[in-house]
Amino acid sequence: MLLTDLQIAARNLVNHTRRNAILAAAVATVTALLVVLGGVTAGIRAAMFESATALLTGHVNVGGFFKITSGSGAALVSDFEKVLADARRVVPEIRFAVVRGRGYAKAISETQSVDQVLFGIDVRSEPVFREVVHLSAGRLDDLSQPGTVLLFEEQARQLGVHVGDALTLSAPTTRGVSNTVDVRVVAIASNVGILSSGTAFLPSETLRQLYQLKRSTTGAIMLYLEDPAAARRVAARLRGALASAGWRVMDADPRPYWEKLAGVKSEDWVGQKLDVTTWEDELSWLMWILKALQGLAGLLIGVLTVIVIVGILNTLAIAIRERTQEIGTLRAIGMQRTRVLWLFLLEAALLGTTGTIAGALAGAGISGLLNVAGIPMPEAAQTILMQRYLTLSVSFGTAAGSAAVIAAVTTFAALYPAWYAARLLPVTAMHHVG
Numbered sequence: 097m098l099l100t101d102l103q104i105a106a107r108n109l110v111n112h113t114r115r116n117a118i119l120a121a122a123v124a125t126v127t128a129l130l131v132v133l134g135g136v137t138a139g140i141r142a143a144m145f146e147s148a149t150a151l152l153t154g155h156v157n158v159g160g161f162f163k164i165t166s167g168s169g170a171a172l173v174s175d176f177e178k179v180l181a182d183a184r185r186v187v188p189e190i191r192f193a194v195v196r197g198r199g200y201a202k203a204i205s206e207t208q209s210v211d212q213v214l215f216g217i218d219v220r221s222e223p224v225f226r227e228v229v230h231l232s233a234g235r236l237d238d239l240s241q242p243g244t245v246l247l248f249e250e251q252a253r254q255l256g257v258h259v260g261d262a263l264t265l266s267a268p269t270t271r272g273v274s275n276t277v278d279v280r281v282v283a284i285a286s287n288v289g290i291l292s293s294g295t296a297f298l299p300s301e302t303l304r305q306l307y308q309l310k311r312s313t314t315g316a317i318m319l320y321l322e323d324p325a326a327a328r329r330v331a332a333r334l335r336g337a338l339a340s341a342g343w344r345v346m347d348a349d350p351r352p353y354w355e356k357l358a359g360v361k362s363e364d365w366v367g368q369k370l371d372v373t374t375w376e377d378e379l380s381w382l383m384w385i386l387k388a389l390q391g392l393a394g395l396l397i398g399v400l401t402v403i404v405i406v407g408i409l410n411t412l413a414i415a416i417r418e419r420t421q422e423i424g425t426l427r428a429i430g431m432q433r434t435r436v437l438w439l440f441l442l443e444a445a446l447l448g449t450t451g452t453i454a455g456a457l458a459g460a461g462i463s464g465l466l467n468v469a470g471i472p473m474p475e476a477a478q479t480i481l482m483q484r485y486l487t488l489s490v491s492f493g494t495a496a497g498s499a500a501v502i503a504a505v506t507t508f509a510a511l512y513p514a515w516y517a518a519r520l521l522p523v524t525a526m527h528h529v530g
Contacts, residue, residue, distance in 0.1 A: 116447055122407055123451030123506055124458060126400045130498040131459025133393040135488030141386055142489045144379065145324070147288045150228035151215075151295065153378040154194070154318025155327045156334065158183055159353050160346075160370040161360045162270070162313075169361040170270040171198055171353050174368050176314045179343070183319060186337035187330055191320045194222055197303040198315030198353070201267035203296065205255040212251065212296045214265070216303030216315065224320065234259040234283030242302055245279040248292040252284045259284060265298075269308045277306045286484070290382070316353070327374040335372045344369045350377045401502070405509040441510055448506025452499035460495050463488040 149155060158179055162172040173179060176195060184190060197216025202209055217225065219239040226236065232249060239246050245263060247255070257263065259281055266276045279298060287293075304311065321330060332348070339345045346369050349356060353371065360369075376383070471486040 119407055120447055120451035120454070122403070123448055123502060124455035126397070126403075127452045127455025127499055127502045128459035128462065129400065130397050130502065131456055131490060131495050132462055132488065133397065134494050134498060135459070135463040135490040136486075137386065137389050137393060138489040138491070138494065139487045140389065143487060144291075144382065144386075145375070147228055147291050148379050148382075149320070149324075149375055150224040151288065151291050153373075153375045154316075155321045155324045155375055156187075156319040156331050157316050157373045157375075157378060158319070158334070158338070158370055159198075159316035159373065160368060161357070162368050163360070163366045164270065166364050166366055167361060168270070168272075169357060171315055171357060172270070172309070172313055172368075173316060173370065174310075174313050176312065176317055179338070179370065180317050182338060182341045182343070183317065183334060187319065187321075187334055189321045189323065189326060189330060191322050192223070193320065194218075194318045195300070195314045196316050196318055197300045197307075197309075199267060199303060199307060201265040201306065203251070203255060204264040204266060205257050205261065207256045208254060210251060210254050210294070212265075212294050214267075214303055214306075215295065215297050216300035217297055218300055219297075228288070230286045231283050232286050234281070236283055238282035239297065239299065241282070242299055243277070243279050244282040244299060244302070246283040246285060246297040247281055248285050248295065249287050250293060251296060252281070257281050265306055267306055271308075273308075275306055275308060277302060324375070327376070331372050331374050338370055338372070346371045348372075350380055352378045352381060355381075401505055405505065409509060409512070437515060441507060444510030445503070445507045448503040449499075451506070452503045455502070456495040456499040459498070460490050463490045 158173065159171060160173045161169050162174055163169050180193060180195070184193070194217070197214070199214045199216075201212055201214050203212045217239075219225065219236060229236065229246075234246075236246070238244060245265075247257070252258070255263065261281050263279050263281060264276050265279060266274060269275050279302065285292070300314070301311075303309075304313070319330075321327060335345055335348065344367070346356075349371070350373075353373070356371070466486055466488055473484060473486055
């Protein structure tokens, strides 16, 4: 029975090729646009994730705050090797872990000075960092030498320095005493949008020297998982496990560590508290970019979907008017109203499915061509989108989901015209003219 109904519906669509082709093209266009816009958003999210988890955060982070007095506070983890051992024990999903120092300092050159966010790293144990950071000058391996620093092009331009030039870093220690270290620029990297703005990397030991910290102290332990999508589940489990192991652990707070520091300084406690966060927590200040893009895409798709729905309503209304006598004949020979309703819905579903499949394939193809073309992004857009070249990420699931949504909307839009056709009285329909 279903096969017969499909054949009837397909025949009816073919008999009105021009009208249905125009409507199918509209459905395909909306689907293709939905796939492309989804690819843009997914591409930005992927670029943000790749760059951020190399430069600023792990999939899961064990950071913390250390207070010498109740009115002080610093973003530090003491006895980090014990903390890391406990984390490895309860999180077998860890692919690898890196230990990073974190801080702020004023970088002073011979001509300028700028405030910078500092990260202390061991470049030899940073595989993801090597993949994301692209040098425009210098050698990354030289960053393993003490008293060196890596800058991004923006900071190097602001400071007026090149590879081989000297800088002085000045910052207050955890005890409030100003200290300085001299460093040499050994590498300059290409900008990575807003993520690299005001950010510099230097050896962990040099950062400890600046802040006069013990070797057992660091800024954060960054854990990289086999499955990054499991970050929230792993963070929740790790938070409980560390508390059970005797560490003082802060409650979950989806904010980056630097937003929490002011609140920590006003709290009445001393000593160490650990803070477990995910990459999404540390990048919450950037999520507005994705939300804005998703909002704009949703608005555009909503407008286009309304246009398609109106087109479907008009097309089916015309089809019903042209086929009124046919409907009356079918009703007169005993076809039930539900069967008439079903046939019209089946036509709309076939039309929508054909159009959305074609649109999804076209959208995926357009996305692939745009990636191959390597369209350079304007410098202002690079800052926000964190992409040097326009990169779209389209998965089979995304394309199939877009097609399913538009096909469902198309079928739903046909419900009223189909119901109207099923309600026609046989005698009235058979005597209809025009």
